[in-house]
Amino acid sequence: MDQVNLKKLAKELNLAVSTVSRALRDSHEISPQTKERVRELAEKLGFQPNPHASSLRQNKSKTIAVIIPEIENNFFSQVINGIESVSPTKGYHVLIYLTHEDYNKERDMLQLLRNGRVDGVMVSVSNTTTSFEHIDAWRQAGLPLVLFDRTCDELDVPNIMTNDAEMAFKATEHLLKRGCKRVAFLGMGGNLSISNRRKAGYLAALEKYKIATPPQVIELTAKDYINRETLHQVFSQQPPDGVFAAIEKFAVNTYEVCKELKLHIPKEVKVVSFSNLQAAALFDPALSTIIQPAYDIGREAANILFKLIEKKILMPFEKKMVLPSQLIERASTAELIR
Amino acid sequence: MDQVNLKKLAKELNLAVSTVSRALRDSHEISPQTKERVRELAEKLGFQPNPHASSLRQNKSKTIAVIIPEIENNFFSQVINGIESVSPTKGYHVLIYLTHEDYNKERDMLQLLRNGRVDGVMVSVSNTTTSFEHIDAWRQAGLPLVLFDRTCDELDVPNIMTNDAEMAFKATEHLLKRGCKRVAFLGMGGNLSISNRRKAGYLAALEKYKIATPPQVIELTAKDYINRETLHQVFSQQPPDGVFAAIEKFAVNTYEVCKELKLHIPKEVKVVSFSNLQAAALFDPALSTIIQPAYDIGREAANILFKLIEKKILMPFEKKMVLPSQLIERASTAELIR
DNA sequence: CTGTTAGCGCATTCAC
DNA sequence: GTGAATGCGCTAACAG
Numbered sequence: 001m002d003q004v005n006l007k008k009l010a011k012e013l014n015l016a017v018s019t020v021s022r023a024l025r026d027s028h029e030i031s032p033q034t035k036e037r038v039r040e041l042a043e044k045l046g047f048q049p050n051p052h053a054s055s056l057r058q059n060k061s062k063t064i065a066v067i068i069p070e071i072e073n074n075f076f077s078q079v080i081n082g083i084e085s086v087s088p089t090k091g092y093h094v095l096i097y098l099t100h101e102d103y104n105k106e107r108d109m110l111q112l113l114r115n116g117r118v119d120g121v122m123v124s125v126s127n128t129t130t131s132f133e134h135i136d137a138w139r140q141a142g143l144p145l146v147l148f149d150r151t152c153d154e155l156d157v158p159n160i161m162t163n164d165a166e167m168a169f170k171a172t173e174h175l176l177k178r179g180c181k182r183v184a185f186l187g188m189g190g191n192l193s194i195s196n197r198r199k200a201g202y203l204a205a206l207e208k209y210k211i212a213t214p215p216q217v218i219e220l221t222a223k224d225y226i227n228r229e230t231l232h233q234v235f236s237q238q239p240p241d242g243v244f245a246a247i248e249k250f251a252v253n254t255y256e257v258c259k260e261l262k263l264h265i266p267k268e269v270k271v272v273s274f275s276n277l278q279a280a281a282l283f284d285p286a287l288s289t290i291i292q293p294a295y296d297i298g299r300e301a302a303n304i305l306f307k308l309i310e311k312k313i314l315m316p317f318e319k320k321m322v323l324p325s326q327l328i329e330r331a332s333t334a335e336l337i338r
Numbered sequence: 339m340d341q342v343n344l345k346k347l348a349k350e351l352n353l354a355v356s357t358v359s360r361a362l363r364d365s366h367e368i369s370p371q372t373k374e375r376v377r378e379l380a381e382k383l384g385f386q387p388n389p390h391a392s393s394l395r396q397n398k399s400k401t402i403a404v405i406i407p408e409i410e411n412n413f414f415s416q417v418i419n420g421i422e423s424v425s426p427t428k429g430y431h432v433l434i435y436l437t438h439e440d441y442n443k444e445r446d447m448l449q450l451l452r453n454g455r456v457d458g459v460m461v462s463v464s465n466t467t468t469s470f471e472h473i474d475a476w477r478q479a480g481l482p483l484v485l486f487d488r489t490c491d492e493l494d495v496p497n498i499m500t501n502d503a504e505m506a507f508k509a510t511e512h513l514l515k516r517g518c519k520r521v522a523f524l525g526m527g528g529n530l531s532i533s534n535r536r537k538a539g540y541l542a543a544l545e546k547y548k549i550a551t552p553p554q555v556i557e558l559t560a561k562d563y564i565n566r567e568t569l570h571q572v573f574s575q576q577p578p579d580g581v582f583a584a585i586e587k588f589a590v591n592t593y594e595v596c597k598e599l600k601l602h603i604p605k606e607v608k609v610v611s612f613s614n615l616q617a618a619a620l621f622d623p624a625l626s627t628i629i630q631p632a633y634d635i636g637r638e639a640a641n642i643l644f645k646l647i648e649k650k651i652l653m654p655f656e657k658k659m660v661l662p663s664q665l666i667e668r669a670s671t672a673e674l675i676r
Numbered sequence: 677c678t679g680t681t682a683g684c685g686c687a688t689t690c691a692c
Numbered sequence: 693g694t695g696a697a698t699g700c701g702c703t704a705a706c707a708g
Contacts, residue, residue: 003454005701016679021703031677048453052393053701056684061390063433071422072415080409084436093455095401096434098422115386116341117431255620277617282593284622343685354695359687369693391685394700 004045013041024049055116064305065095065118067109069126069150070222074248074276075294076124079148082298083122090306092119101126101222107134120144120305125152127190127222144308148301149292153193158314160301160321162292164194167325168201169208171244171272171290174327176205178335180242180270182213184234186250189219198246198274216240220250231257239263245273248280251287271332274325285331293323342383351379362387393454402643403433403456405447407464407488408560412586412614413632414462417486420636421460428644430457439464439560445472458482458643463490465528465560482646486639487630491531496652498639498659500630502532505663506539507546509582509610509628514543516671518580518608520551522572524588527557536584536612554578558588569595577601583611586618589625609670612663623669631661 010017015034023030023038024047041047055061066083068076080096087094095118099106106126111134113121121138123145132152138145139157151159175183185202187195199217206215218234220227227250235257245251251273255265263269265285272288280287304318348355353372361368361376362385379385393399404421406414418434425432433456437444444464449472451459459476461483470490476483477495489497513521523540525533537555544553556572558565565588573595583589589611593603601607603623610626618625642656 003701006703007701017701018680018703019678021701022678025703029677034677048450050394050701051453051455052390052399053684054703055390056388056394056686056700057702057704059684071418072412074410077410077415080434081436084409084434093433094435095431096418096422097432098419112386115389117389252617252620279590279615279617279621282590282621283617284620284624286622341685344687345685355686356688356696357694359685360694363687367693372693388685391700392687394684394702395686395688397700 004047005050009038009041009047013037059116060119061117062091063093063095063118065097065113065121067097067099067106067121067123069099069101069124071098075292078276078294079298082295083302085299086302086306099126101128103128103130110134110138114141120309122146122148122301122305124148124150125192127188127192130191144305146301146305148297150192150194158304158319160297160304160323161194162297162325163322164197165201167290167327168198169205170327172202172205174272174329174333175242175244175270176209176211178270178333182216182240183242183244184216184218184240186218186220186243186245186254188247195246202244220253224253227253228257232260235261235263239269241269243269243271245271248273248275248277251275255283265332266334267336281330288330288333289328290325291328292325296323342385343388347376347379347385351375397454398457399455400429401431401433401456403435403451403459405435405437405444405459405461407437407439407462409436413630416614416632417636420633421640423637424640424644437464439466441466441468448472448476452479458647460484460486460639460643462486462488463530465526465530468529482643484639484643486635488530488532496642496657498635498642498661499532500635500663501660502535503539505628505665506536506582507543508665510540510543512610512665512667512671513580513582513608514547514549516608516673520554520578521580521582522554522556522578524556524558524581524583524592526585533584540582558591562591565591566595570598573599573601577607579607581607581609583609586611586613586615589613593621604670604672605674619668626668626671627666628663629666630663634661
């Protein structure tokens with residue numbers, strides 16, 4: 001019943017525990033014959049090394065943690081997929097933690113993981129995160145950490161993101177070129193650098209095209225019903241004729257409210273949004289989207305984290321990596337044929 | 339720089355390591371004063387017990403594994419969310435493994451985890467899984483395991499699922515009542531009990547309503563382009579007037595192909611599908627869905643797993659738990675007003 | 677090439 | 693109440 005361990009193998013083979021250990025780790029200082037004998041018995045008895053003993057001894061866990069705000073979001077799912085395309089090849093396991101956009105949880109989790117449970121962490125910070133001391137504490141402790149998507153410019157920590165500002169500019173520009181005069185920006189508030197980058201791109205486009213109407217920045221939340229209320233109120237007074245949603249969820253909220261208010265998309269309101277939802281093409285009308293390379297972001301973030309874990313030197317471009325998104329124009333921003 | 343450990347605390351306090359250990363675990367045989375002193379210093383120095391040492395000693399890892407076929411799927415994301423609503427309250431960590439619908443990976447993962455890395459496992463089997471020996475091996479070893487959604491009837495293992503057959507019956511019945519004469523079933527092939535349950539419900543409805551046209555079971559895959567090809571071919575010959583998709587992905591494929599072939603939904607083809615996509619209501623036309631209680635499935639599966647881990651006795655209803663789904667009728671199955 | 681020995685950090689048994 | 697000693701299973705330093 002008991003787990004088979006090195007000691008048992010050693011006794012059975014009349015060898016020292018260390019010899020067995022070395023044989024199984026394919027050490028060069030063990031004779032081929034012995035290796036073969038050991039491997040054979042190990043195979044036969046189904047020996048599996050105890051990971052906790054190894055971890056304790058070698059002071060590494062072969063595990064990484066991924067801390068994200070939520071998981072019911074295609075973007076983060078795809079990121080995890082990307083991470084998971086790398087981790088098994090390194091023999092690593094992946095722990096998932098959800099902050100539910102709660103800074104306190106995020107801080108506590110990061111704190112809790114500073115005990116050797118993981119060899120490295122990948123974080124996309126919550127939108128209630130204003131202080132980055134918990135991140136910096138990791139950096140200072142010299143522990144491997146990578147930020148992705150929801151990053152922090154101020155810290156000297158490797159981060160992987162997309163060209164948010166540029167794509168926000170393009171999205172806004174796209175709306176303007178399609179004839180919109182009053183473009184609203186739906187952002188998630190807080191002071192995240194990602195929000196700022198997207199808002200900056202929006203504002204830059206309005207400025208470049210010398211739009212007279214003042215910018216309209218609407219801050220939404222994680223709660224759908226609150227967002228619908230907010231949008232309902234704003235749209236029923238003076239609806240914008242163009243909406244640029246920084247998050248997929250907000251585009252969905254916009255569609256819902258436009259339906260309620262019988263505002264036609266794209267005739268009365270044109271909509272474009274950051275989104276990784278494949279089904280966006282099936283929306284009524286098909287939603288124009290900025291698709292982020294989520295899978296690649298996950299994969300690259302993992303690659304960089306493993307470089308840190310293996311104490312390899314990062315190339316300059318790996319310290320701040322920007323993977324481009326793609327704007328897909330669909331019916332929600334179609335020009336009207338009169 | 340070095341991690342602070344029990345030894346360091348003990349030395350600092352002029353106490354034995356064992357005393358410190360006991361104090362921190364709030365043992366009754368330590369005086370309140372000592373406890374207080376120990377806790378204070380531990381707090382001050384930011385002591386965190388080494389999890390590998392604890393795990394090695396106590397032979398438990400405070401970690402569970404979730405093995406799922408894929409993650410880019412709202413259903414599984416919501417399940418994880420449900421699991422994660424329980425695990426932190428138990429002080430447990432969650433490892434995620436993706437099989438990508440590959441039986442061999444699934445078997446190997448389960449095998450690999452039989453070394454004490456986790457205290458229990460939750461599995462939703464891949465659709466290429468035909469043998470359940472790897473699952474049964476766990477059961478026989480007396481290790482905690484729970485199956486969810488993609489379960490296995492033959493094994494005596496706790497499982498949590500939804501009322502697949504009943505809902506499949508209702509969905510098919512719904513199409514028939516809406517006037518469909520030739521209802522096709524889009525399933526994922528293989529021999530999963532979940533597929534069989536859904537197919538059985540479909541067939542039962544056809545039988546009950548004495549449909550003359552023979553059942554049309556179309557088996558699709560994990561690859562979108564293959565599915566589109568298959569559907570394109572079938573639909574361009576003799577399109578069904580009703581489609582019941584066992585998986586959300588297949589409904590999306592159906593929409594895509596109907597668009598290509600200019601088949602109007604719901605006029606020419608009505609569609610209903612298992613789906614947990616919130617945005618289904620925004621599709622063109624809005625998709626009628628069977629929504630599974632994914633979050634609850636995850637939460638209950640976790641609860642049951644923890645009962646097993648804590649060696650509590652399961653109530654009979656916990657061994658085979660069925661949480662009901664909900665049919666939401668939308669425009670894709672609307673009756674036509676002539 | 678192989679064996680002996682010594683811990684990794686913690687929890688627990690047994691003393692006192 | 694507290695301390696000393698032991699060992700979980702593994703790896704690594706050292707010895708031969």
